[in-house]
Amino acid sequence: MKHLKRNMRGALFILLGLFLLLTVYFYYNLFLYSDRWFSDPSNARVRVDMVNPKIIPGSIMDRNQKVLVDTKSTAKNGNTVTYYRDYHKDSKYAAHVIGSGQYGIGAEVLYIRYLLGYDNNLFERIYQKAFLDQEQGNNVILTIDIQLQKFIVEAMGKQKGSVVLMRPQTGEILAMVSQPSFNLSSTYEEPAEESLLNKASHGQYSPGSIMKVVTAAAALESMDEIQEYTVECRGVTEFDGVVITCSGGEAHGEVNLSRAMEVSCNAYFAKLSQEMGWKELKRTAEAFGFNKDFVFSDIKTTKSRLPVSRQTDAEELAWSGVGQGKILVSPLHMAMIASTIANGGIMTEPRLIYGIESRSGRIRLQNSNELASPISTETAQALTNMMIDVVENGTGKKARTTGLLIAGKTGTAEVGPEDNPHAWFIGFAPAEEPTLAIAVILENAGTGGNKAAPLAGKILREAVKSGY
Amino acid sequence: MNDKQYEILALTLRYWFVLLIIYVFAKSAARTLQDLFSEKPVNRSTGNIPFVLVLFTLTSFGLLAMQDSQNFNIDTVLMGLLVSAIVLFQFYLLYYLFPGMDEILLLMVNTLAILGFVMLQRLTPELALRQVEWFTAGSVILFVVMLIMPRFKSLGKMIYPLMALGAVTLFLVAFFGEESGGATSRLPVGSILVQPMELVKVIFILALANTLSEEKTFREKIPLFLFVAACILGIVLQKDLGSALHYFIVFLFVYQISTNDWLITMAAAGAGALASIIGYKIFSHVRVRVEAWKNPWADIGGKGWQVAQSLIAMGSGGLVGLGLGLGSPNIIPASRTDFIFAAICEEFGILVGGMVIGFFALILIRSMHKATLAQFSNDMLLACGSSVSLAVQAFIIIGGVVKMIPLTGVTLPFISYGGSSMVASFALLGLIQSVCIRNYRFAREMEGHESNHDEYNEDDMDEEAKENES
Structure with missing residues (x-):
């Protein structure tokens, strides 16, 4: 009898624990993902009907409130009014950001909650139903500047790749370009599969040497005497049975951390990542958001991967520190890393919604959220100094611009013996007081220093000229 | 309106x-x-x-x-x-x-x-x-x-015919039941479709309570084990895995609570886990x-x-x-x-x-x-x-x-x-x-006798x- 009561109590606690777990799981998931689930393209509840719609969807504007998409009516035929989404001609410069319901991508899908006014409070919704002939959704004001988008798209020309330009302090994305793109206003051309992919957020690239920024950050955070730590680079350097070649077989001699960063010495960073071990590299990288599912309220993005663990062999680890292993990153994530360094070590959530304009014209500004602080302010400052050197004297020289101090890092990601490498550049400007952070990738374009750096310099100069 | x-x-x-x-x-x-x-x-x-x-x-x-x-x-x-x-x-x-x-x-x-x-x-x-x-x-x-x-106080020997009835019904349904949604768990009775697997739950609880309420040797518990195994097998044959899982977990809980016998409970749980792994490997659904x-x-x-x-x-x-x-x-x-x-x-x-x-x-x-x-x-x-x-x-x-x-x-x-x-x-x-x-x-009885007895x-x-x- 005794054990019966005791066991019953035990069973009760087990089952109650399960119920508690269920409740927590239920609410936690809904809290995190309910907006995404709601805006999923297969949610038939929010499909926009265009004939006699209950709610007219709001328009999408850029940060200067230039209308990119709005709803227009075609003709009144008896009691039927047909509407259509009218894409402004400049919308093609931000096709991936604006997106369309037809393809199930972009703001048109992700921000349907706002566009259809589901975020309105009870009084507004009742007012609209009671006193308006036609209910209206809210207008979404994006953080992007369509003029900058246009500039970047034109500067890239036919080159495939992606550019992300953001503000480090607030996380606002000023420009997010993915090439090849497609034309939203033309319904006749069927866009190719590749052009529908937003490479900025969903592209998966090998980072190449821009990863060295993360390796250096890990070393600065974990090793006490990092400034004294040097490696003898012979162009083709061998240690512990691992052979590391530097770009073009160039021997850099005895290099310390800042010199290695400046000349992008593979041998140094390979040795460094072995010196500190996989744990430290992984810890800092994960603090930067590697191997983590980002759940941003405005943007969907893929996970960046750094697959190092206890099982990783010496060669793999060495190449991981150089950025040439099995690492995969998205350009958006690289821009976030650049902006973290620019922002004194604090990572902000990237945002695409500047504000929501309601029917009355009142604009509700969205807040910026701090995501994490992966590195200390001192580490960020040290990295900034090194990255300034890269642009002033090192591999990123071609990004140099008169009157604007840029900090950056170039990357050249080998993709195979046959193809040209991907050209990378991440950086921020002005280096003294950064207001802009950038990530550029040009697919199969050549070296980062020759191809990506000049473009990044050009874009940063234009952005500063536009007042950002 | x-x-x-x-x-x-x-x-x-x-x-x-x-x-x-x-x-x-x-x-x-x-x-x-x-x-x-x-x-x-x-x-x-x-x-x-x-x-x-x-x-x-x-x-x-x-x-x-x-x-x-x-x-x-x-x-x-x-x-x-x-x-x-x-x-x-x-x-x-x-x-x-x-x-x-x-x-x-x-x-x-x-x-x-x-x-x-x-x-x-x-x-x-x-x-x-x-x-x-x-x-x-x-x-x-x-x-x-x-x-x-x-x-x-308890059903006594009455439980055995009920147990037999329950187990047999579940098997009958597995072979003669009507299919719906991938599972053959319904039996037409008159104009309605009955799901015996739901009703047998009651017999299941009665049988567990009846058998396990007193301390018994392993041999005396064998009819119960057979009944439980037959029920679960019958439901698995009906391809209703959720209900089979349900029966199984209820059995584990009640068995552990009543007998305090961790050995058999854990062995059964292990067997269940093994069976689900095999099920995962074998059945595509x-x-x-x-x-x-x-x-x-x-x-x-x-x-x-x-x-x-x-x-x-x-x-x-x-x-x-x-x-x-x-x-x-x-x-x-x-x-x-x-x-x-x-x-x-x-x-x-x-x-x-x-x-x-x-x-x-x-x-x-x-x-x-x-x-x-x-x-x-x-x-x-x-x-x-x-x-x-x-x-x-x-x-x-x-x-x-x-x-x-x-x-x-x-x-x-x-x-x-x-x-x-x-x-x-x-x-x-x-x-x-x-x-x-x-x-x-x-409790009422107790109150009534409170004046006569002390202990x-x-x-x-x-x-x-x-x-x-x-």
Whole structure:
């Protein structure tokens, strides 16, 4: 009898624990993902009907409130009014950001909650139903500047790749370009599969040497005497049975951390990542958001991967520190890393919604959220100094611009013996007081220093000229 | 009334519905806490819950009656009145006939049933009436069980024919049942399709309680083991893996509680785990379920469709829901049975959804508490087995709907559409209630004898009980 009561109590606690777990799981998931689930393209509840719609969807504007998409009516035929989404001609410069319901991508899908006014409070919704002939959704004001988008798209020309330009302090994305793109206003051309992919957020690239920024950050955070730590680079350097070649077989001699960063010495960073071990590299990288599912309220993005663990062999680890292993990153994530360094070590959530304009014209500004602080302010400052050197004297020289101090890092990601490498550049400007952070990738374009750096310099100069 | 007026009404009434359910939940929770921590039995006040339930029923059915902008649907209003009348009649009849009954338990069950009625009325009005019929049938069963069960201390040898009947039926269904939704679990009886697997649950609990209430040797327990194995095998043959899991977990719990025999419990659990791994390897439909659970979005048009649509529905609802009649719960597959929880979350909101989980937890707490108060081990096991069964079933299906565990189709007790499920759940509730009644009667006897005796021991109690029965 005794054990019966005791066991019953035990069973009760087990089952109650399960119920508690269920409740927590239920609410936690809904809290995190309910907006995404709601805006999923297969949610038939929010499909926009265009004939006699209950709610007219709001328009999408850029940060200067230039209308990119709005709803227009075609003709009144008896009691039927047909509407259509009218894409402004400049919308093609931000096709991936604006997106369309037809393809199930972009703001048109992700921000349907706002566009259809589901975020309105009870009084507004009742007012609209009671006193308006036609209910209206809210207008979404994006953080992007369509003029900058246009500039970047034109500067890239036919080159495939992606550019992300953001503000480090607030996380606002000023420009997010993915090439090849497609034309939203033309319904006749069927866009190719590749052009529908937003490479900025969903592209998966090998980072190449821009990863060295993360390796250096890990070393600065974990090793006490990092400034004294040097490696003898012979162009083709061998240690512990691992052979590391530097770009073009160039021997850099005895290099310390800042010199290695400046000349992008593979041998140094390979040795460094072995010196500190996989744990430290992984810890800092994960603090930067590697191997983590980002759940941003405005943007969907893929996970960046750094697959190092206890099982990783010496060669793999060495190449991981150089950025040439099995690492995969998205350009958006690289821009976030650049902006973290620019922002004194604090990572902000990237945002695409500047504000929501309601029917009355009142604009509700969205807040910026701090995501994490992966590195200390001192580490960020040290990295900034090194990255300034890269642009002033090192591999990123071609990004140099008169009157604007840029900090950056170039990357050249080998993709195979046959193809040209991907050209990378991440950086921020002005280096003294950064207001802009950038990530550029040009697919199969050549070296980062020759191809990506000049473009990044050009874009940063234009952005500063536009007042950002 | 035009569409917009209906929408305004529904949008506003969302808060009203949530408030009413919160009231019922808070009252039930408060009463449960009182009962748990006070020595004296608390008075039998119902805390206005019946009144609030009637308010909820009438307003929700009244609202649904206006859903069609062309005409006011008087049938729906009548339906609301019917539901209120039946629930009130059932409750107060039992309340006055059985002084020992746990009234809060019955009220919570009625709340869940009413939520089910409203949802069914909104989804498929024809089914709501059927469900009310099943509810009435369930209440009659409840009444009968509460009337008869307290008179018997245990079923004695009577259990063996019942066990044989249960096991044989399950096998018969596996071979001659009608197929629906991939499982052959229904048997046509007259004009209706019965799901014996639901009804055998009651025999299952009775058999467990009956056999395990006394200390027995392994040899004496063999008939029970055979019965359990036969039941689970029969259900697996019906391809209803969720129910097989349910039976298995209930067996593990009750067996461990009663015998304290970790060795066999763990061995059985290990065997079960092994069987599920083999099942995963062999059966493709098991793998499909697991894949749909891991990432429903990967194949949203195919395997993941059910779970993804359920998540979308819950994500659309928000805290207070889209409003009764304003969502599209018909998009969710099996929204009347397996996924009714998602439909409730969409239109009534996730607050109400959380409280549905909470009601099942409270039902479990109350019944377990009543089980610990019982005088005889048979009673304890009856109440505890029944409540574990209800709780595990609710957990399996809600967990599947919210993507916490792989989805297996079992019904949500008292809410999902389905006659067999409703009747079986009420029979289990009846078992719990009869234990409460026995506890009460026993306490009364004790009071009566307080003046004559100073000390009691267990033998005395047993004699008392025997006298009582004869």
